Amino acid sequence: MSDVSEGLAGIWERLYFTNNGPLVREFDREMARLTGSCYAVAVVNASTALLLTIAALERTGEIILPALGAGRTADVVRWLGCTAVFADVDEYGGLEPSEVRRLTGKRTIAAVGVHLDGIPCDAIALERVARELQLALIFDARSAAGSTIQGRSIGTFGDAEVFGLLGPEGEDAASVTTDSEAMYDRIRTMRSFHSNETFADVAFRANGKLSEAQALLALSGLRSTAHCRAGDDVLASFGSLPRTTSLEQRPGVFCGPQAAIVFDRERGDAASAAARLRRKGFDARSYAPPLPGFPRSASIASRRLVIAAKSIDNENRELLRLELDAFS
Amino acid sequence: MSRRLALLGGTPLFDRPRPIGQFAAPPLGEVVELLSATRGRRFELVERLERVLAIQHAVDYCVAVCSAGHGMTLLMRLLGGSSGGDVIMPAFTFRGLPHFARAAGFAPRFCDVSEQTHALDARAMESAITENTKVVLAVCNFNDPGDVAALEDAATAASTPIIFDSVYATGSRYRGRPLGSNGAAEVFSLHATKLINGFEGGYITTNDGDLAARLRNVRDRDGAEFESRPSEPYIDCSLHPYHAATALQSIAHLQEVVDRNRARYEAYLRVCGSLQGIAVLPYPSGPDESPHYELTVLEVGSQWPLSRDETLRVLRAEGAVISAYYSPALHQPPYYTGTESYVLPATENLARRFSQLPGGELMSIADIEAIGDVLATIASDPEPVVARLRGTKS
Numbered sequence: 001m002s003d004v005s006e007g008l009a010g011i012w013e014r015l016y017f018t019n020n021g022p023l024v025r026e027f028d029r030e031m032a033r034l035t036g037s038c039y040a041v042a043v044v045n046a047s048t049a050l051l052l053t054i055a056a057l058e059r060t061g062e063i064i065l066p067a068l069g070a071g072r073t074a075d076v077v078r079w080l081g082c083t084a085v086f087a088d089v090d091e092y093g094g095l096e097p098s099e100v101r102r103l104t105g106k107r108t109i110a111a112v113g114v115h116l117d118g119i120p121c122d123a124i125a126l127e128r129v130a131r132e133l134q135l136a137l138i139f140d141a142r143s144a145a146g147s148t149i150q151g152r153s154i155g156t157f158g159d160a161e162v163f164g165l166l167g168p169e170g171e172d173a174a175s176v177t178t179d180s181e182a183m184y185d186r187i188r189t190m191r192s193f194h195s196n197e198t199f200a201d202v203a204f205r206a207n208g209k210l211s212e213a214q215a216l217l218a219l220s221g222l223r224s225t226a227h228c229r230a231g232d233d234v235l236a237s238f239g240s241l242p243r244t245t246s247l248e249q250r251p252g253v254f255c256g257p258q259a260a261i262v263f264d265r266e267r268g269d270a271a272s273a274a275a276r277l278r279r280k281g282f283d284a285r286s287y288a289p290p291l292p293g294f295p296r297s298a299s300i301a302s303r304r305l306v307i308a309a310k311s312i313d314n315e316n317r318e319l320l321r322l323e324l325d326a327f328s
Numbered sequence: 329m330s331r332r333l334a335l336l337g338g339t340p341l342f343d344r345p346r347p348i349g350q351f352a353a354p355p356l357g358e359v360v361e362l363l364s365a366t367r368g369r370r371f372e373l374v375e376r377l378e379r380v381l382a383i384q385h386a387v388d389y390c391v392a393v394c395s396a397g398h399g400m401t402l403l404m405r406l407l408g409g410s411s412g413g414d415v416i417m418p419a420f421t422f423r424g425l426p427h428f429a430r431a432a433g434f435a436p437r438f439c440d441v442s443e444q445t446h447a448l449d450a451r452a453m454e455s456a457i458t459e460n461t462k463v464v465l466a467v468c469n470f471n472d473p474g475d476v477a478a479l480e481d482a483a484t485a486a487s488t489p490i491i492f493d494s495v496y497a498t499g500s501r502y503r504g505r506p507l508g509s510n511g512a513a514e515v516f517s518l519h520a521t522k523l524i525n526g527f528e529g530g531y532i533t534t535n536d537g538d539l540a541a542r543l544r545n546v547r548d549r550d551g552a553e554f555e556s557r558p559s560e561p562y563i564d565c566s567l568h569p570y571h572a573a574t575a576l577q578s579i580a581h582l583q584e585v586v587d588r589n590r591a592r593y594e595a596y597l598r599v600c601g602s603l604q605g606i607a608v609l610p611y612p613s614g615p616d617e618s619p620h621y622e623l624t625v626l627e628v629g630s631q632w633p634l635s636r637d638e639t640l641r642v643l644r645a646e647g648a649v650i651s652a653y654y655s656p657a658l659h660q661p662p663y664y665t666g667t668e669s670y671v672l673p674a675t676e677n678l679a680r681r682f683s684q685l686p687g688g689e690l691m692s693i694a695d696i697e698a699i700g701d702v703l704a705t706i707a708s709d710p711e712p713v714v715a716r717l718r719g720t721k722s
Contacts, residue, residue, distance in 0.1 A: 203430060
């Protein structure tokens with residue numbers, strides 16, 4: 001916490017609490033550097049970041065979302081007067097590209113892929129399909145900072161990607177990364193009312209500013225996980241557990257340090273296993289069942305156990321192994 | 329004391345900019361201590377803040393949110409529904425309000441204000457309400473909350489919910505009660521430029537238990553509920569715990585801040601009091617009032633040798649980061665680019681007259697006296713300034 005304490009002292013010394021301050025600008029630079037994107041815009045939270053990003057497309061109509069893990073995105077889509085059209089996921093839990101093709105109609109304007117708990121979806125195939133069908137493509141990249149697909153960073157796919165950043169207090173900040181100058185100008189204009197931050201004509205503006213405290217915590221989160229064991233390594237250490245299958249990941253995918261650890265169980269009730277693990281002190285959960293009619297999403301929701309990487313350490317790792325073994 | 333104005337080539341008064349915001353920082357040690365004491369139980373900070381604010385505003389419920397703007401947007405959506413329509417608001421107010429309505433899916437519709445209170449005029453509002461009106465967004469200003477009862481009556485008669493933006497009216501009262509319980513709800517700010525510093529943030533006060541429950545339900549929804557597709561609209565409005573901790577400690581030191589604000593305000597009254605043609609806009613007075621004195625607004629009259637905008641140029645050249653107060657009005661360019669031809673005479677008159685003055689913790693009494701010297705210099709020898717500003721020979 002010492003870097004946070006020092007950072008707070010700096011904020012108090014400068015009396016610069018918000019309104020695109022020095023820490024927010026540093027956070028923007030760090031997100032652009034980490035992801036290799038041209039631009040990054042810090043936003044107060046991921047929900048608002050999604051709202052500004054989808055609004056920045058400047059079109060209304062149908063938006064295709066995965067049936068698993070896109071509840072908050074669907075709420076934002078509806079808020080903006082668009083229609084959420086759900087698609088089933090692929091075997092790994094990401095938006096299925098062929099479903100996007102099947103569901104695209106005259107009113108379809110965009111698809112939103114979700115890197116569920118930081119595990120990349122098939123962004124390369126989704127980009128190909130979106131380009132072919134002339135759809136806008138956005139990604140919900142919560143917890144995916146530092147994740148890659150075939151060596152390419154999450155943050156560089158589609159028209160824009162929306163990150164939720166884990167810091168000491170949980171999801172402390174959000175950031176939108178994009179290579180599109182037009183999207184960048186619209187989103188940073190919509191984020192505040194400051195006349196000196198007007199870069200585009202936009203339909204509306206909001207107070208979506210990230211504070212200096214939030215930027216400080218997000219930067220701390222990025223630094224503290226930068227040298228951590230990545231999620232992949234933890235998964236590998238559990239790979240031989242009897243009757244518990246560690247997620248067999250999409251080929252070429254690397255999960256970044258903020259990604260959750262997930263276990264796709266062969267059978268059983270992931271919700272009750274998650275509840276038991278929570279009682280043992282782990283930050284564990286499962287997914288709520290999707291709407292009817294999406295069999296692969298329903299299957300994954302019933303089987304997948306999600307554990308926050310930061311709640312696993314050398315002390316409790318053996319306990320986790322025993323618990324998983326007992327419940328598989 | 330006459331001085332060479334920066335506009336005329338003199339050295340600017342201020343070597344670093346003097347803004348208008350409050351920027352009051354509570355002792356950092358207290359904030360850190362509070363954060364340490366609540367580690368693992370951070371939700372308590374927001375709950376504690378809500379309890380404290382509910383008592384201050386004498387209301388049953390307070391819901392803290394990530395910004396006053398998000399609070400207003402969410403309220404409009406909950407009260408006005410998801411199928412669009414109009415939101416009536418005053419034209420003489422903060423430029424962000426039309427955006428909050430648009431973000432909630434509504435079209436802003438501008439209404440004239442009272443020349444006395446600067447708040448929404450109840451009769452103008454009444455005649456502006458149509459069947460397409462979904463919400464009235466009234467504004468309580470720092471100098472006067474307006475005719476709240478008449479506004480509430482007119483909104484009730486039209487079966488239209490009314491909410492109040494009371495961001496600048498913290499500490500004001502209406503008919504002896506602290507602001508907070510009027511209309512369906514009132515909204516206040518915790519932004520660092522406002523009286524209570526919570527970095528960014530805001531809060532909603534109401535006596536309507538159902539509305540408070542709906543607001544909390546939307547704000548507090550987490551991932552586990554997302555797949556159940558609740559019918560309420562959702563946007564993340566949660567207040568960050570660091571912001572709540574800072575706001576709580578700001579409240580603990582509020583009276584000290586108000587005392588310093590009052591000293592600054594009285595210094596402005598002193599330096600402007602002897603000058604013909606300008607005046608400081610007064611705060612509400614009376615035994616029940618507890619104004620915050622955060623803002624100082626200068627009225628520039630016809631007796632003053634410069635126009636309001638010319639006066640602004642002189643003060644900006646000295647390092648004051650100030651703007652015209654609520655000007656241009658919201659129905660005027662560049663803010664309004666639509667096709668409706670509004671005629672709002674009171675708003676248009678007020679929008680020509682007022683300027684912000686620098687204030688808050690970054691302004692000392694000596695700074696204010698120096699601004700007084702600038703104003704006195706204009707009053708005593710206006711010709712060179714007029715000549716420079718209007719391009720004529722003195």
